[in-house]
Amino acid sequence: MLIEVEHWSGDGNRFIIVDNRKNEINNQWNMLLNKLCRRNNLSDAEGLLVLLEINKKNSICIYDFYNPDGSIGVMCGNGAKCAVRHAVLTENLSYNKIELILNDCSYKSKLLDNNRVALEFPLYKELRFIDDWTYVYVGSHHVIIDACYLVKSIDDFYQFDLIKFANEYLNLYRNKIGINNINLSLAYFINDQSNIYLRTYENGVFHETQACATGAISTAIAFWKKKYY
């Protein structure tokens, strides 16, 4: 069977989108994920978005999101932005008010200028300060580590072996929080610029990705709550 797929990128976070509104693909997602989301070359994806339905009259689009390991990534901010833009292009939805239903959760969104997508998030569902790191839940689970404990400069920050660190410490964070599917973000805050530089090791991808929207939101919340700015 020939399956048409589209490659999308949300800020460098890469996804495959499949239109399954005719329900032609049944329970073959694991096969597709294996073929399309391996990390062998640059075109490999970090998640799969499956279009289930677009209701043009009410500007509603419904997608499922899968991580490359086959697990359901409940919320993926960059994937959600791609889904909204994909729905607009597919069915010419009204730009001002689009409801996205992603993995059964509803988000309000709209299209801004230059094809940017705005997505409304609840503030956060859970926040915990544990030792010198922070756990934030915004639909996906994030551990935020302040890089000032690990590196001394922005160059060191980008040289830091995030994958080795994740392999060594992920289980510790999982055990402390009691949740398995955790994303790990290393955040470097530059005070006089009010900038936070971020690197994220994603659950379900088990690798560093180019960008992670819920990681960015969680980090902003963690630093704001710690009164960094």
Ligand SMILES: N[C@@H](CCC[C@H](N)C(=O)O)C(=O)O
């Ligand atoms: N890339 C994401 C987060 C995706 C979800 C993650 N893989 C998980 O399972 O928690 C984003 O842009 O938010």
